[in-house]
Amino acid sequence: MTMEQLKDAFKEKTLTYGFKESIKKIKIKKVGTVFIAKDCPEDMREDIKLNAKISGVNIIELDATSQEIGAVCKKPFPITVLSY
Numbered sequence: 001m002t003m004e005q006l007k008d009a010f011k012e013k014t015l016t017y018g019f020k021e022s023i024k025k026i027k028i029k030k031v032g033t034v035f036i037a038k039d040c041p042e043d044m045r046e047d048i049k050l051n052a053k054i055s056g057v058n059i060i061e062l063d064a065t066s067q068e069i070g071a072v073c074k075k076p077f078p079i080t081v082l083s084y
Contacts, residue, residue: 003064003072006035010073013084017075019044022083026051031083033058037066040080048081057083 009015016022016031025031026048034052036045036059052059062069066078073079 003062003068005060006062006064006069006072009033009035009084015073016083017073017079017081019048019081022081023047023051025083026055026057029055029057031057033060034081034083035069036061037069037078037080038063039065044081 016025022031022034026034034048034057036048038061040048049059051057064072066080069079069082070077073082
């Protein structure tokens with residue numbers, strides 16, 4: 001998946017930023033897609049993948065760093081995980 005899909009999601013959807021908030025929403029099935037940065041720590045990545053598989057949530061692993069994702073989302077901080 002590409003950064004273009006993230007940009008489209010940013011324009012059209014309400015995004016949830018961060019690991020903790022995304023995991024909460026995955027567990028209660030309030031999101032349909034999760035974006036993961038390429039520099040996401042492995043323990044976080046595995047936790048997201050496990051919970052997403054159980055909940056039937058789509059995972060998109062981006063070929064972008066958390067800094068790049070933060071810039072695309074117009075945030076002054078890195079974003080490792082986001083969902084919608």
